[in-house]
Amino acid sequence: MIEPRIKEALKGRVMAGEIVPEIDGKSVNVFGWVHEVRDLGKLVFVVVRDVSGMCQVVFRMDELDESVRDVVRKLSSESVIFVKGTVVKQPKSRLGVELVAESVEILGKSVPRLEYDPTGKVQASMDVRLKHRILDLRRPEVKNVFIIGNHVLKALRDFFYQRGFVEVRTPKIIASATEGGAELFEIKYFDKQAFLAQSPQLYKEQLTTVFEKVFEIGPFFRAEESHTRRHISEFTSVDIEQAFSDMDDVMEVLEEAVAHVHRVLLDKCGKQLKELGVNLRVPKTPFPRITYDQALEILRQEGENIKWGEDFSTPHLRKLGKKFTSYYYITHFPTEIKPFYIQEKAENPALSESFDLMFQWLELASGGTRVSDHDVLIRKLVQKGLDPKMFEDHVKVFRYGMPVHAGWGLGFERFLMVLTRRTNIRETVLFPRDRFRLTP
């Protein structure tokens, strides 16, 4: 429990970010972490940081008791302190205001010489930052990414609820690794073998026959050997699936969701965006759409030698990203390079009713109209070299009345990278898991 004395003081707590010139003369209690100490001898400046921001505390050593002076001399970076003092308008201070301290207590001592300096005076490598992630996260710039991410999640949920989607949670532990595509993590499930889910794809399709419109925001796992700035082993997928819909319907949902998030961020996260140096603009909808064939043509004019039917390589996408500098769709990929559950175009089965949402060269989302006919699904499984028997739990749902449906999956962290202009996906995950990183 908290000491009654401290509990009482917490009632009068004023957040660091609320220490402004307008409350000049007010007596306040501030609780937070020592961000920085500048000791001038008889004058000691301490920058205190809490979740709201930072404020400067000044200790006039001559005017304080010896007992208080002792505590001030012992302050170490990142210790948790409780400062009692008076707010004073102070033009000499950069913030225009400071807290003249009357007393200070150390509530949680930090060790001297931290493994990593949260003030950022000395650059740290990504590896060091992630090894001491909690200290790294205390940096305002780093923290802001997650404050923004938090608002993105809420904005997406609000958007989906408003449009009548039901939020679902599908299993993350699955029995078979047969969906194809990504490598899965194998786990021990009592005496059985199991896998960590790579996506909610099959479950969300099934659930459209119950809720019609579903969405899920959850963690998924890929055991890929990827070693790039845009891959992690555990990521968050924003997935939707809706009945009585085709790709055009869900592309509209996606671009409106993206635009909505921009509007919410401009409204709620102006401070964070500014501190990150991000100048966000709401993208115009509908987003530009180019077909696979058109993208191919553009790349060929650039001198790329790509055969029809090939997927675009990363260098190809980088080239394309120079022409399309914001969000855009690439649609109607060859059926051959899309999963079994994607619907073929009726008039040309070599093409599929599929799309990717791109931001410049980065693939953010992928979706399409799904196969809804039982026999077509079986045929496509076989064509992909998969055994329909392994999919019986899924396939049988297609015998119970399956409407035409469509959906997409959006990589949340990649989206957050775009929104916060981070160039490494690890910047957008609190505790990232990649090929070589399992801790902290």
Add this chain to the structure above:
RNA sequence: GCCCAGGUGGUAUAGCCAGGUUAGCAUCGCCGGCUGUCGCCCGGCGGACCCGGGUUCAAAUCCCGGCCUGGGCGCCA
């Protein structure tokens, strides 16, 4: 999985190519000084060559292997 680059005090780096220096600088920690700092400043002190093998009179430096890290590709979100 393949390819490239890199591991020097707690952190970030110089030195390495052309082998021999008390291994330099900054930050950090400790001590001292400073009443207006805000990347405070000034003085002092402390702390490092990833591991193993080889070449050599001599290896942080050259060679081989390992481990670790960053990035690119493939694949994907």
